[in-house]
Amino acid sequence: MTDAGINFHFDVDGEDFSSAGAASVEVKKNLRQLGFPPDVIRKVAIAMYEGEINMVIHANGGTADVFVLPDEITMVLRDQGPGIADVSLAMQEGFSTARDNIRSLGFGAGMGLPNMKKYTDAMEIETELGKGTKIVMRVKI
Amino acid sequence: MDRNLKIRKIRELLDAELLCGEDQLDREVYSACSSDMMSDVLAFVKDQAVLLTGLVNPQVMRTAEMMDMHCVVFVRGKNPTPEMVELAQSSGIVVMHSALRMYEACGTLYSAGLNGTKVAAE
Ligand SMILES: Nc1ncnc2c1ncn2[C@@H]1O[C@H](COP(=O)(O)OP(=O)(O)OP(=O)(O)O)[C@@H](O)[C@H]1O
Ligand SMILES: [Mg+2]
Numbered sequence: 647m648t649d650a651g652i653n654f655h656f657d658v659d660g661e662d663f664s665s666a667g668a669a670s671v672e673v674k675k676n677l678r679q680l681g682f683p684p685d686v687i688r689k690v691a692i693a694m695y696e697g698e699i700n701m702v703i704h705a706n707g708g709t710a711d712v713f714v715l716p717d718e719i720t721m722v723l724r725d726q727g728p729g730i731a732d733v734s735l736a737m738q739e740g741f742s743t744a745r746d747n748i749r750s751l752g753f754g755a756g757m758g759l760p761n762m763k764k765y766t767d768a769m770e771i772e773t774e775l776g777k778g779t780k781i782v783m784r785v786k787i
Numbered sequence: 788m789d790r791n792l793k794i795r796k797i798r799e800l801l802d803a804e805l806l807c808g809e810d811q812l813d814r815e816v817y818s819a820c821s822s823d824m825m826s827d828v829l830a831f832v833k834d835q836a837v838l839l840t841g842l843v844n845p846q847v848m849r850t851a852e853m854m855d856m857h858c859v860v861f862v863r864g865k866n867p868t869p870e871m872v873e874l875a876q877s878s879g880i881v882v883m884h885s886a887l888r889m890y891e892a893c894g895t896l897y898s899a900g901l902n903g904t905k906v907a908a909e
Contacts, residue, residue: 761829
């Protein structure tokens with residue numbers, strides 16, 4: 647691994663729910679190949695998966711970038727969805743605007759954002775109504 | 788009594804049909820969980836190696852992969868698509884389906900000693 651690190655970029659399709667989560671699976675496989683410890687991989691994988699699913703079900707897709715350095719992994723998720731009206735409310739366990747059609751897919755319990763925070767060492771949300779959302783998450787190794 | 792079970796035994800107990808992962812049947816597992824909500828699996832599951840679910844979509848396989856699970860059991864005779872089985876295969880996850888309902892399937896495994904919380908003893 648060089649000092650410049652290894653980066654991954656994904657376009658997350660908002661039209662096709664069946665592919666939601668594919669980028670996270672890919673990242674997990676890559677991190678395993680790079681030999682990161684299982685607990686680090688698990689944290690990155692769960693946080694990114696929750697974020698990726700959110701982009702598909704709440705924001706009609708977006709992009710995911712993962713920057714891998716020897717001592718830190720950074721995930722950047724960007725979308726041009728509706729934005730989050732009240733971030734501190736959205737961060738509460740159990741808060742969800744998901745409808746029944748999302749619940750029937752197995753999501754929409756309002757646990758994703760709190761879970762992303764729990765599994766990462768730092769998480770920042772930038773969001774603007776009608777413009778989109780950018781979430782940056784870091785996991786230390 | 789807590790016990791570890793071979794995946795082979797789980798298949799037997801649930802009278803389940805194996806859809807992939809033949810080579811993993813001798814793997815031992817220590818705990819299981821059940822849910823139709825992947826949100827809850829991601830938020831509350833710790834080290835359970837077996838997921839029982841009635842939900843059928845690719846996110847079941849991806850969620851299991853994210854949680855490092857070894858086996859997914861579809862209950863109520865639910866049938867995953869070939870695409871889902873392929874996903875599981877590429878992650879080394881055993882997939883089976885059983886005609887049992889969720890309550891019966893969970894009860895059967897619990898009675899056989901498969902705990903809901905115990906993690907693998909090193
Ligand atoms: N990328 C996003 N764009 C717009 N709104 C979002 C985005 N991510 C989350 N939200 C909003 O924040 C709420 C809470 O998100 P969170 O991930 O915690 O729960 P959920 O996605 O509704 O359910 P779960 O994650 O448990 O399946 C969502 O219901 C949605 O209103
Ligand atoms: Mg979510």
